[in-house]
Amino acid sequence: MTSLDDDQAVDTISIPLAGKSSIADHMVIASGRSTRQVASMAQKLAEKIKAETGRSARIEGLPTADWVLIDAGDVIVHLFRPEVRSFYNLERMWSFGDAPTPLAH
Template sequence: MQLEEMKQRVLTALDDLKAKDVVVLDVAGATSVTDYMVIASGTSSRQVAALAQHLVDEMRQQGVSVLGIEGKDTGEWVLVDLGDVVVHIMQPQTREFYELEKLWGAFATPAIHQA
């Protein structure tokens, strides 16, 4: 699967379960770890975990290898590593505390905000 198609499928999967405040950061020029970082919010631990599981299921169904999943048990902050795309799904208070957009935003070009 091409990188742009993978990114779009990630965004669609997050939208399926009504993720909030989805932001895509292009960090390819800042790190060799990943090309895109996607940050999204869920309204509760249950929604965060459900978003992550839905994303993993959708990506596997498309033949994308899921390299790792961290934090699904607590549902406060779940990281889904798809290699070229790393997805952070967080509860709003956790997202506000860690400010990943601010941390990575200076290195991201361009930053894409989704509705």
């Protein structure tokens, strides 16, 4: 997820889902400082996924960009504005008692 680092995403974490859920193998959660940054990160990440895999990722939430979901098959990425991320608290919901893994910069 170097694309997210390049776009100055904050508090990026990865939650392993393999063996715990059939929706994906990993979930990545990150925040942007504004709706504009969240939308930009989502578009750039979707372009990078298409360039690397040849498949288009499914994107939801781009018009408002408070919470954008990118479904790249084995990996699901959630991009939030900080207050929206705090409200939904997906880390706690999906951590299965394990601490989420912060992604190194």
